[in-house]
Amino acid sequence: MPQKTYYLNDETDTRALGESLARALSGGLRIYLHGDLGTGKTTLTRAMLKAAGHAGKVKSPTYTLVEPYVIELNGHPVDLFHFDLYRMSSAEEFLEAGFREYFNKNSICIVEWAEKADTELPPPDLAISLEVKGDGRTVSLTASSDKGRHCLENLHYTSHS
Numbered sequence: 240m241p242q243k244t245y246y247l248n249d250e251t252d253t254r255a256l257g258e259s260l261a262r263a264l265s266g267g268l269r270i271y272l273h274g275d276l277g278t279g280k281t282t283l284t285r286a287m288l289k290a291a292g293h294a295g296k297v298k299s300p301t302y303t304l305v306e307p308y309v310i311e312l313n314g315h316p317v318d319l320f321h322f323d324l325y326r327m328s329s330a331e332e333f334l335e336a337g338f339r340e341y342f343n344k345n346s347i348c349i350v351e352w353a354e355k356a357d358t359e360l361p362p363p364d365l366a367i368s369l370e371v372k373g374d375g376r377t378v379s380l381t382a383s384s385d386k387g388r389h390c391l392e393n394l395h396y397t398s399h400s
Contacts, residue, residue: 241391243394243396244377247279247375256283259395263393264317264319265386266344266345267345269342269347270347270365271363272350272351279369284321317346319346320349324351325355333360350363367381
């Protein structure tokens with residue numbers, strides 16, 4: 240499985256990585272974010288959405304579980320769904336909420352706390368793990384499909400710190 244690892248010095252680096260990821264997005268991509276509270280999962284997603292052209296406010300879906308957005312990819316509108324499953328108490332809640340229908344060949348799904356949905360989620364194309372290291376974060380991006388591999392190949396991140 241192809242993998243890239245970076246050290247993020249601060250929030251500016253986290254946003255820069257999100258901006259770089261936005262340029263590598265494609266329809267049907269599933270990105271799962273892993274890491275403890277406060278590691279930068281939502282900051283990364285906000286930066287991705289802003290760089291992908293979303294002009295409005297980017298709300299954390301902590302209480303709503305999912306926030307829908309429409310972004311432009313290659314001149315075409317694409318649905319992007321940002322999930323935060325932290326408050327789910329069981330994988331069955333994921334099914335009962337009807338979230339599975341959001342995962343299709345056209346939409347992009349970014350999921351924080353994917354482990355809360357257990358095996359009810361389809362496998363990710365790209366898994367991103369964030370971990371606090373010293374004053375910054377270590378981020379590992381692992382592709383587990385052709386879509387994920389394509390995303391990593393098109394990811395051109397440079398630290399801004």
